[in-house]
Amino acid sequence: MERLNDDCVCHILEYLPLVDQIKMCRLSPRFRELLCQIVWRKPRxxxxxxxxxxxxxxxxxxxxxxxxxxxxxxxxxxxxxxxxxxxxxxxxxxxxxxxxxxxxxxxxxxxxxxxxxxxxxxxxxxxxxxxxxxxxxxxxxxxxxxxxxxxxxxxxxxxxxxxxxxxxxxxxxxxxxxxxxxxxxxxxxxxxxxxxxxxxxxAKRLQRLGISDAQDYGFLLADQLPQLTTLVVSYHKVSPEDQLDMLETTRRRVEDSPGKFPKRLQSILCNVVDVEVALEQIAGLEKRHPRDTPKFSEILKIMYFLSNPVGSDKTTPP
CATH class of the missing domain: 3.80.10.10 (Ribonuclease Inhibitor)
Structure with missing residues (x-):
């Protein structure tokens, strides 16, 4: 090994598992330098x-x-x-x-x-x-x-x-x-x-913001932060009925808001255990009630992908 040039030694060392690399590193200053300066600078x-x-x-x-x-x-x-x-x-x-x-x-x-x-x-x-x-x-x-x-x-x-x-x-x-x-x-x-x-x-330079329990479903934040492109609002201890009401209210606000907001929410994340029933209720496709078990969790998360911030030419993600 000592007779090989640095490129050959590094090539060999790269094939060794980390345990053996460390053993080689302890053997000589040369191996340690090559590992630290070349092999261990790899993305891995x-x-x-x-x-x-x-x-x-x-x-x-x-x-x-x-x-x-x-x-x-x-x-x-x-x-x-x-x-x-x-x-x-x-x-x-x-x-x-x-x-x-x-x-x-x-x-x-x-x-x-x-x-x-x-x-x-x-x-x-x-x-x-x-x-x-x-x-x-x-x-x-x-x-x-x-x-x-x-x-x-x-x-x-x-x-x-x-x-x-x-x-x-x-x-x-x-x-x-x-x-x-x-x-x-x-x-x-x-x-x-x-x-x-x-x-x-x-805060006006923020492009992404995550926050809990925002007033008015986060619309005030979206209105006043001109660079914002992604807003995630989470609510805790929300009943299933209130979740549906909040989502419907939010949907109406989005539809009625000119310019800044897209015509519909790009993504609504509703963290419930009984996801299938929740989505059917939100979409109005089914009129059945959530099963007794599993229960809804008490967390509601709404994600907005806002339209282009001021001075930006980027398009809204699909």
Whole structure:
């Protein structure tokens, strides 16, 4: 192997599973440099999920070693509930995966997109992300401990998905005014944020918005945000009768609205268990009642694909 040129060695290394690549990496500085600078710069290793099948065979030491070597080249990282994941040791015992803070302390100087679905995420970790992920464009988090503090330090952020978080209105105002967001999703936020969005000048650049329990079925938001192309409005604890009434009211509003809205909703997402019966009722094709079981879930979601925003030549998606 030492007599082969770099191209030949890299070609051989690419055929090895990750476990063996790490073994080779530990053998000599040359193999380590070739793996880090060439092989592990491939898309497969730049876009990583902690649930990826290629990581499952790794021991804990190899797992940590791999992230320490490759984090600087990663562009996308997806982290899912690390506290529930474990290794199997050679004695059959379960060794816990590294804690969430392990990932966030890495050098992610090239990371563009970060998704963390972990209820232990908090404001201090957001601050760590801001320090270590200077190129971050998209952030997705889901935790009641995330209030929006420190998010303005993510100066290049364009997309923020913060479902089921506790984004406070004062921080939301700063985020909208100081960051160039085009996509914002605050579905199931624990604070009422619609008024803050309507009052913020920075919100006028939003192209996609997700929100819960909007007044007037979201029409006020659609009217006042000129760049908006996609609006998703969710309602919780809605009875089946109210769901049908809201959908019919929304349909009439769309038909009566000149210019801005299409003549019909491009997509209506009604999250019910008994979907077949619900769709038949909405369409008026059947007059039967929902069966006793399964029941309707108490969530209604309406999605609007708005007509072209001001100054845009793009067509509405089919």
């Amino acid at each position: 290793y730049r876009n990583v999920s902690v649930s990826d099948a290629m990581l499952k065979p790794l021991s804990k030491s190899d797992y940590i070693y791999f992230f320490e070597l490759t984090s600087a080249a990663m562009e996308e990282l997806y982290i899912w509930n690390v506290h529930s994941k474990a290794f199997d040791s050679y004695l059959g015992r379960h060794l816990m995966r590294p804690e969430l803070s392990f990932y966030l302390r890495r050098d992610f100087s090239n990371l563009k997109e970060l998704c963390i679905a972990d209820e232990n995420m908090n404001n201090s970790m957001v601050n760590t992300i801001a320090k270590n992920c200077r190129q971050l464009r998209c952030l997705s988090v889901s935790s009641a401990y995330v209030t929006g503090k420190h998010m303005i330090s993510l100066t290049k952020l364009e997309s923020l998905v913060a479902r089921e978080c506790s984004i406070e209105t004062e921080y939301l105002s700063e985020i909208l005014d100081q960051l160039s967001l085009t996509h914002l999703d605050l579905t199931a936020n624990r604070h009422q944020v619609e008024k803050t969005i309507l009052q913020s000048a920075g």
